[in-house]
Amino acid sequence: MRQPVTMSDVARAAGVSSATVSYVLSGKRPVTAETRQAVEAAIAELGFTVNPVARSLRTGRSMLVALVVPDIANPFYAQLAHGLQEALRGPGYHVVVCNTLARRDEERTFLQEAVHQRLAGVVITPFRLAPADFEVLSAAGIPAVVSADIPFGEVDLVTPDARDAVREALGRVVASGRRRIGMIAGPRDATGGDPRLDRVRAEAAELGLTLPEGLITHGEHTREVGAVGFGRLMRHRRPPEAVFCANDVTAVGALEMAEHLGLDVPGDVALVGHDDIEFASLVRPRLSTIRYPAKEVGQSCARLLLERLDGRSERRTVAIRARYVGRESV
Amino acid sequence: MRQPVTMSDVARAAGVSSATVSYVLSGKRPVTAETRQAVEAAIAELGFTVNPVARSLRTGRSMLVALVVPDIANPFYAQLAHGLQEALRGPGYHVVVCNTLARRDEERTFLQEAVHQRLAGVVITPFRLAPADFEVLSAAGIPAVVSADIPFGEVDLVTPDARDAVREALGRVVASGRRRIGMIAGPRDATGGDPRLDRVRAEAAELGLTLPEGLITHGEHTREVGAVGFGRLMRHRRPPEAVFCANDVTAVGALEMAEHLGLDVPGDVALVGHDDIEFASLVRPRLSTIRYPAKEVGQSCARLLLERLDGRSERRTVAIRARYVGRESV
DNA sequence: CTGAAAGCGCTAACAA
DNA sequence: TTGTTAGCGCTTTCAG
Numbered sequence: 126m127r128q129p130v131t132m133s134d135v136a137r138a139a140g141v142s143s144a145t146v147s148y149v150l151s152g153k154r155p156v157t158a159e160t161r162q163a164v165e166a167a168i169a170e171l172g173f174t175v176n177p178v179a180r181s182l183r184t185g186r187s188m189l190v191a192l193v194v195p196d197i198a199n200p201f202y203a204q205l206a207h208g209l210q211e212a213l214r215g216p217g218y219h220v221v222v223c224n225t226l227a228r229r230d231e232e233r234t235f236l237q238e239a240v241h242q243r244l245a246g247v248v249i250t251p252f253r254l255a256p257a258d259f260e261v262l263s264a265a266g267i268p269a270v271v272s273a274d275i276p277f278g279e280v281d282l283v284t285p286d287a288r289d290a291v292r293e294a295l296g297r298v299v300a301s302g303r304r305r306i307g308m309i310a311g312p313r314d315a316t317g318g319d320p321r322l323d324r325v326r327a328e329a330a331e332l333g334l335t336l337p338e339g340l341i342t343h344g345e346h347t348r349e350v351g352a353v354g355f356g357r358l359m360r361h362r363r364p365p366e367a368v369f370c371a372n373d374v375t376a377v378g379a380l381e382m383a384e385h386l387g388l389d390v391p392g393d394v395a396l397v398g399h400d401d402i403e404f405a406s407l408v409r410p411r412l413s414t415i416r417y418p419a420k421e422v423g424q425s426c427a428r429l430l431l432e433r434l435d436g437r438s439e440r441r442t443v444a445i446r447a448r449y450v451g452r453e454s455v
Numbered sequence: 456m457r458q459p460v461t462m463s464d465v466a467r468a469a470g471v472s473s474a475t476v477s478y479v480l481s482g483k484r485p486v487t488a489e490t491r492q493a494v495e496a497a498i499a500e501l502g503f504t505v506n507p508v509a510r511s512l513r514t515g516r517s518m519l520v521a522l523v524v525p526d527i528a529n530p531f532y533a534q535l536a537h538g539l540q541e542a543l544r545g546p547g548y549h550v551v552v553c554n555t556l557a558r559r560d561e562e563r564t565f566l567q568e569a570v571h572q573r574l575a576g577v578v579i580t581p582f583r584l585a586p587a588d589f590e591v592l593s594a595a596g597i598p599a600v601v602s603a604d605i606p607f608g609e610v611d612l613v614t615p616d617a618r619d620a621v622r623e624a625l626g627r628v629v630a631s632g633r634r635r636i637g638m639i640a641g642p643r644d645a646t647g648g649d650p651r652l653d654r655v656r657a658e659a660a661e662l663g664l665t666l667p668e669g670l671i672t673h674g675e676h677t678r679e680v681g682a683v684g685f686g687r688l689m690r691h692r693r694p695p696e697a698v699f700c701a702n703d704v705t706a707v708g709a710l711e712m713a714e715h716l717g718l719d720v721p722g723d724v725a726l727v728g729h730d731d732i733e734f735a736s737l738v739r740p741r742l743s744t745i746r747y748p749a750k751e752v753g754q755s756c757a758r759l760l761l762e763r764l765d766g767r768s769e770r771r772t773v774a775i776r777a778r779y780v781g782r783e784s785v
Numbered sequence: 786c787t788g789a790a791a792g793c794g795c796t797a798a799c800a801a
Numbered sequence: 802t803t804g805t806t807a808g809c810g811c812t813t814t815c816a817g
Binding site: 129174175176177178179181182187189196197198199200203204206207210211219220221222223224237238240241242243265377381403404407408409420 | 459504505506507508509511512517519526527528530533534536537540541549550551552553554567568571572573595707711733734737738739750
Binding site for chain 3: 129131132133143144147148151153154175178180181184
């Protein structure tokens, strides 16, 4: 086990003090060309790289960013992670994945840990968290950016602008002669309620339609939940003619159940998802959905975070325009 | 910004030295019940948690594990990440995702960084890396576990045992009257060659079959590559009657191309994938594939790593039995 | 069984 | 323009 090379090794080799080495690296103080060269030569020769742990201890801040999401295996979050990591890589940050399973205790624990670990920042999709839970972060001066459908406390936000897309989706549904609309919505107790349900409701209202209460089910973002929810809706005394889903994972579950029940989509019932994850276009019928590009979301989260780390102090929101993608399920 | 609580704060509150606090926490030295209680009370009251950064600086090792894979958005790796993170969570480790895009320079950079960051360990699926590239890790005493189809240098390994599964798949293919077999294989220049191709070849040989050279294409693990490769095979003077794919992502690409070309699967050509990622069962026709459970792979990687961190010094291999899952594409 | 103190490698006053 | 030095918060000898 080779001993790591430290700054004072470099300093000795270059005939300067370790402070000078530090300043050559950081550029926080002028250094003559000569010394700089000597130091750089020594660094190259010894193969020195700073010890980020020591640096973090000293500065009280690391180069790690936490990504706190329900489940990294969910394709939406996996893509988001990809975009985030890619955009953070250049500036030297690394991404730590934290799976919360959408549980509040886990969400809180990870925020706690972020402050203990002196992380540089946190990117989070809160599910059960209260805005007040963010205080631990702000108290510690750790910037957070939230990826969610509605504003959340005082932190930066990346959010879909889905109004037109939902309107268009509803327009298509109605144009195909369906007026009885149901929804497989998110969990009933999620933070901030259910903005996607609200949005669909609001746009439906614009068209003079009301979603019957009995045609709305709630649950986590899993195929299972989608399947069960869809089954419930279709067993209703007066089943829906079209079903919106809060995301594509539940929509795929619904599709599976439709097949299981021998129902034709879109013949018997139309189906609209949200997100446009990769397999939305792979299932049959191909899923019509409200596209919200996960990778781009991740990149935007990165940008917002980097700006903060760069000193921005006002709150910012990035709205990403969602688009209706009409495929075969409507 | 609240000042963090340190060990000496706790020590002062409990009327002991900070060393004692440390020992209460680590249990590396006996402590009377009294002192322990006093310390624990102080910890609880002040809400103290150790500063992992300081600990890492002192011990020269952090609680971070790097997961080095081509692309976290690939469902197989996303699942693997999930299993890994879950299994590492209990013992207190965190997972840092590193996307290499299957490029050697990136793979090497991440290993380098792992040693600079004093990471606890590395879990990696090497694509272009040479076994010698691992020396930086072993020189720094950082354990690695490799997830790959064949042994790799001297490090711990999680690997599929796919012999029977491939044999069964080939058996089914042959039983359905097909003898002309092609393959959409991995990249030509990947580390360790292409074990999945080798395996299919070997089992085919057992049945007296040879894969014609002209019916083998190579490429990265993307849908695009699968589609293009499949197109090429089917344009062959004597196209294959069955095509094996090195993984399900390329297989899905192949399926898309089949549809595009108006080819019936399995009527015109059978298709077999590898891995059984979630959407293998969602596409149409449902993909027959050689199941290798990604999440379990992640968990096994975690186990192997934890054992190492716990002091094991002999090399270990975990073989996970792959199973043929017959669906509609054969 | 417990305490004192050194030091991990770095940064940032403070001096020169 | 450069050097000296005091810690960041912890672990771990070495004394007691």
